[in-house]
Amino acid sequence: MEDMATIVIVNATHCTRHAFVPFAGSDSAFRRVLAFARTLASPNAVHVVALKGFSEAVPDAGLSLVDTGDMRAVLMAALAACPDPDQLHELVYVHGDAPFLDAELSATLLDTHRRYRAEYTYADGYPAGFAPEILSSRALPNLVELASRNDIAAERDGLFALIQKDINSYDIETVLSPVDLRSYRFSPVCDTRRNMDAALALAALGPVSAAGVVRELPERPELLRTLPAFLWVQVTEGCPQACSYCPYPLMVGDPRGRNGFMPLERFESIMAQAEDLCDDLVVDLSLWGEPALHPDFAGLASAVLARKRFTLIVETSGLGWAPGLPESVARAGRERVHWIVSLDDDDDAGYRALRGEGRDEAAAFVQRMAASWPKQTHVQAVRMADTEERLEPFYRHWKGVLDGVIIQKYDSFAACLPKRSVADLEPLERIPCRHLARDLAVLLDGSVPPCKHALARQADGKLAYAATMGNAFAPGGLKAAWDAMGAWYADHAAGRLPPPCEHCDEYHTVNA
Ligand code: SF4
Structure with missing residues (x-):
């Protein structure tokens, strides 16, 4: 198990211009995601998937340019990024516009995934953008096939939506948030002006962590009102x-x-x-x-x-x-x-x-x-x-x-x-x-x-x-x-x- 390569797949197919502009006076969300990816990945194992025409620099990372932003294209690129298809790898799947990916929560997810030898592990109840999803490479061929039968956009919930199409076929583990924050619809990621404003308001409060947002969000209703939806x-x-x-x-x-x-x-x-x-x-x-x-x-x-x-x-x-x-x-x-x-x-x-x-x-x-x-x-x-x-x-x-x-x-x-x-x-x-x-x-x-x-x-x-x-x-x-x-x-x-x-x-x- 310990020898498994950890490959980080950064999905940038649905990223908007907000992901690439400086965030909170410093690096863009995309650059922050790449930096986070490097901390988790095995050597030379960060891979970005983007639509053709993508022109951002991706230093020290592989890049797949795909024609369509659907789950099949992204999963095919992920499969191709696995160095040896016959060997077991773990894939950490993240989106390129999430400035607050959390190291501690990611470690918990990876630990859970490894301990229970899961095929898919995800965090539930946290706001968008704090947790990666973890996949075992042994599930990838099957998921590519599932994606070819179900046209699902490679957006934020795309992987989960795909797995739901045949949920009983996979070994799945979940890490639950201590407080279920889904009903808040708080999404501090850099995809829309509304969410970007929410992310900036959160960053302005000081260092951001998944544990911190779980604690703070119920006490800070002002974070939930930025722009109309x-x-x-x-x-x-x-x-x-x-x-x-x-x-x-x-x-x-x-x-x-x-x-x-x-x-x-x-x-x-x-x-x-x-x-x-x-x-x-x-x-x-x-x-x-x-x-x-x-x-x-x-x-x-x-x-x-x-x-x-x-x-x-x-x-x-x-x-x-x-x-x-x-x-x-x-x-x-x-x-x-x-x-x-x-x-x-x-x-x-x-x-x-x-x-x-x-x-x-x-x-x-x-x-x-x-x-x-x-x-x-x-x-x-x-x-x-x-x-x-x-x-x-x-x-x-x-x-x-x-x-x-x-x-x-x-x-x-x-x-x-x-x-x-x-x-x-x-x-x-x-x-x-x-x-x-x-x-x-x-x-x-x-x-x-x-x-x-x-x-x-x-x-x-x-x-x-x-x-x-x-x-x-x-x-x-x-x-x-x-x-x-x-x-x-x-x-x-x-x-x-x-x-x-x-x-x-x-x-x-x-x-x-
Ligand atoms: S603002 Fe409208 S929906 Fe909200 S509590 Fe008042 S009357 Fe009800």
């Missing part, structure tokens, strides 16, 4: 249904008679501002109203998809789509477009009670989209006391048609709607709101509420947003509104909850 935009005013659990009819009256929409140039302005603010983003249409009713939905979708690191989510009733329109958007966006169709109930009477007419058209829309884009099409049902017993058959039926069945938690919109939830999913201790840390919401007129959920009942009985943080079309735009939301987040962190938040149980849920 999820942007709701309301693009239409009307909706073909007035659902019984939706607050929108109580805000504007019956939406079935409304036909306002956001002009394309205004939407384009929001996208341009969003791109200035953060380089990657999930854009969700429509915050309220049915996106199919927008007269230029194709234009809206193009404005999102023109930004290469933006993803589009279309939340729809499945009603009113012009023939061929969703298909052409799906073709243009491929894996960057997701369709979430609210069906709620397979039972005719139940559907009508919740949503009104249109079940057959909505179900046909799902079938039509799922036939060509099964991974991009999802059905959704809100879990409520009155539909609970029909939810399991609904789930089983649609799981047989497509992978993506979303059971959404019922939202009372800060107690503006009656209590209909089935289970209390709140954490034992209140945490600062994740929506204030990660989401932005823009209404039809450009105004930015604190979040989607912060409604309050007005003197006339109608519902309206409890506050406005700014307007996307006013001076300062989205950035000023995002900064203003920071004051609400700081209040949450200090235990002072603004009035709607006191009655809201959405604070621990996450969109992206």
Whole structure:
């Protein structure tokens, strides 16, 4: 065992420019990864895998330039980097944009891997970028074959996602974090502006270690709010249904008679501002109203998809789509477009009670989209006391048609709607709101509420947003509104909850 070569594979196929710029006034994340790799590797056993056209210097390291950034290409390069395929080697697999790879945690992983003669060892519950993954070379040929049957991008969770495809075939060991930090979605790696800012904020606190971040992160909510990850935009005013659990009819009256929409140039302005603010983003249409009713939905979708690191989510009733329109958007966006169709109930009477007419058209829309884009099409049902017993058959039926069945938690919109939830999913201790840390919401007129959920009942009985943080079309735009939301987040962190938040149980849920 002791004679085994340790080969470090640095995956740089998905690295962005953030990985190669100086980090915290010193070496780039990529250079730090190479330096870390040299401390673990046997002599001359650091190997970088990058896409063709990669031009960074990789001193004292091997380099494989691959055509595609998928797991098959990376694993083939890893296999080729093993000096003697007939001998057993251990491979330490890291990503080229992680400035905080931790020596102590890596030693624990290697020790566990060797002691139990594992084929794959990983750390669970730590934020991204602290731990390598360890592979035995004896698993590599099999993994290459598995990767040739499953097209999986060589992104951060690519190796784990691949192994999950046939998880019982491998001897796997796990090193668990003493505190499970996955729900924090803290990712201090240099891949996006948001994560780079988080990494810099962490570095500014002093020496960084995996043990330190486990200790500190729960006490430092300010690290979790850098730039938005999820942007709701309301693009239409009307909706073909007035659902019984939706607050929108109580805000504007019956939406079935409304036909306002956001002009394309205004939407384009929001996208341009969003791109200035953060380089990657999930854009969700429509915050309220049915996106199919927008007269230029194709234009809206193009404005999102023109930004290469933006993803589009279309939340729809499945009603009113012009023939061929969703298909052409799906073709243009491929894996960057997701369709979430609210069906709620397979039972005719139940559907009508919740949503009104249109079940057959909505179900046909799902079938039509799922036939060509099964991974991009999802059905959704809100879990409520009155539909609970029909939810399991609904789930089983649609799981047989497509992978993506979303059971959404019922939202009372800060107690503006009656209590209909089935289970209390709140954490034992209140945490600062994740929506204030990660989401932005823009209404039809450009105004930015604190979040989607912060409604309050007005003197006339109608519902309206409890506050406005700014307007996307006013001076300062989205950035000023995002900064203003920071004051609400700081209040949450200090235990002072603004009035709607006191009655809201959405604070621990996450969109992206
Ligand atoms: S606690 Fe609720 S109402 Fe308050 S900001 Fe968060 S999601 Fe919105």
